[in-house]
Amino acid sequence: MNELYLGQFAFAFYTLIVLAGGVLAVSSASLVRAMLGLVVSLFGVAGLYLLLLAEFVALMQILIYVGAVTVLIFFAIMLTRASADGGEAEGLSGAGVLRAVPIVLIPAGILVPFLAVYGVAGLPTPKNVSPAELGAGLLGPYTLAFELISVVLLAAMAGAVLLAFEKRGAKS
């Protein structure tokens, strides 16, 4: 019984981290602070993965998202030579917030009642899958998906290099 309460406490704690980071990420007037909020939120999601016994996914979350994607976005902020506020200094515009609120409420208002009514009765505890089984899956039935994601990454890199090296004087 004690472990159950501990698990609920951990879930509430990580959810709080996720939501606090997310709110900072969407509401901060400074883009650098918004990125800090995103990093906090990503760590919270990694904690939720750990609670789900998906420890390999949690590690990959920290390596790929916190390690790579965040650094990429920081580069985007730096290379656009924006000031620290990144052009968000005026804060969120009133019309933008007015437009955004219904756009958030419509999917949430549809999905959450559906979850409450038709939610599948899940298992009480998550399953345990070792990284070895994940590797066997990647080399077995899911090889095609693995190769395709490699091709997508290669194409994205090549496209990014091509775009970034565009000639400055070229009129187009």
Add this chain to the structure above:
Amino acid sequence: MNPLVYYQVVAVLLLGLGLYALVARRTLVGMLIGVELMLNGAGLSIVAAAQLTPADAVLGQLGALLVMGLAAAEATLVLAIVLVVSKRFGDASADAPSELKG
């Protein structure tokens, strides 16, 4: 209410936060942050559904890993697009590239 529903509700909240940022932000980088939040919600939802139901857990975890790979590819491309926009229009706001030539 069972644990799966709680995880799905957290995923929906992440989706909502991401949509809010996507619509309300002025700059392309701010919108990219919103997209990353949404993709995180998607990954969380996939892993929770795989781990807490009798479905194939390996498939769910690999699906979440593929979502992360797609997010990395998408962030790379958006970085290049932000660079091009800021080079041509002087700033990286979403309104800058709204004028047609001619």
